[in-house]
Amino acid sequence: MESTPVKLYVDDGSQPSRACMIFCEMNNIPYEKVETRLVKGDNRKEEFLKINPLGQVPAMKHGEFCLREGHAIMKYLHASFDCADHWYPACIKKRAKVDELLDWYHSVLRQGAAPVVFKTVFSKFFGMKFPEDEIKMHHKILKLSLKNIENIFLTDDFLAGPEICIADLTFYNEILQLKYVEYDLSKYPKLLAWCDRMAAIPEVQKITKVILSFIKAFLDKPKAKI
Ligand SMILES: N[C@@H](CCC(=O)N[C@@H](CS)C(=O)NCC(=O)O)C(=O)O
Structure with missing residues (x-):
């Protein structure tokens, strides 16, 4: 089973960001919340654009692998970690x-x-x-x-x-x-x-x-x- 912690770039005000965090919490997936405040323009900073050049949250970094889109992130986590089938x-x-x-x-x-x-x-x-x-x-x-x-x-x-x-x-x-x-x-x-x-x-x-x-x-x- 995968054990490398996941970095989640999220804003609490973003609907798909919250969905990804809840998914991690409910499945005991180790994740680091990287606060990416849209109102502060964190999503336009060079550092974040390396993770997601589209400048949107949620985004994920797992090892060297980067992914965007809430649904894709949850599907990836589901396949990588020990999550229930349902x-x-x-x-x-x-x-x-x-x-x-x-x-x-x-x-x-x-x-x-x-x-x-x-x-x-x-x-x-x-x-x-x-x-x-x-x-x-x-x-x-x-x-x-x-x-x-x-x-x-x-x-x-x-x-x-x-x-x-x-x-x-x-x-x-x-x-x-x-x-x-x-x-x-x-x-x-x-x-x-x-x-x-x-x-x-x-x-x-x-x-x-x-x-x-x-x-x-x-x-x-x-x-x-x-
Ligand atoms: N299709 C993406 C939507 C991503 C999205 O629209 N994110 C918004 C927050 S909910 C965002 O980052 N907006 C900032 C921007 O577009 O500049 C998903 O479902 O994850």
Whole structure:
């Protein structure tokens, strides 16, 4: 079994960064958290660009091997360390169902949730303004995404069955950040129950603590500096 510690370049405010850290915590993977603060421009520094020339987190360094993309990082860690099968099953059909979720996350869920938060909350701090029509379109995608998670995906305790898989981590962290806009999820009872199951996991609590207290402070005092 692999024992070389992994360096994870992450920002607590980044959804896929949190997913990777939770994955390591839940699988006892030894990792060093390399704080890469986006607001401070750490992701544009020469040192970081050697790890990920795209200038994005999460990124990983394991020995001399560098990797970016949260899902790719978790799949790599799953294959390299002693992780339970349910995270990313060896059975071709079960694995394909997880891959189906991972693809959908990028092409649909993230296209709604991430810009809704960025274009309505963060944009103000960067002096940016986006057209109302554009924001409406992202809201439409988000609403459809949540409806599909509720009515199509959640047929069991977790997204791919009775046990947690890597998709649960990225989906959960994407939905978590909707707290910035106090998004009303009450129309989605299955999704809310799944969120509660995710939030009850001690490793999820440990990693989301920073962002949850930041969001709370932000909502209490909306002019808080991002
Ligand atoms: N597709 C990547 C997304 C990476 C990404 O968008 N990272 C954001 C933070 S969540 C970032 O680093 N943004 C800074 C930038 O693009 O300059 C993944 O899933 O890991």
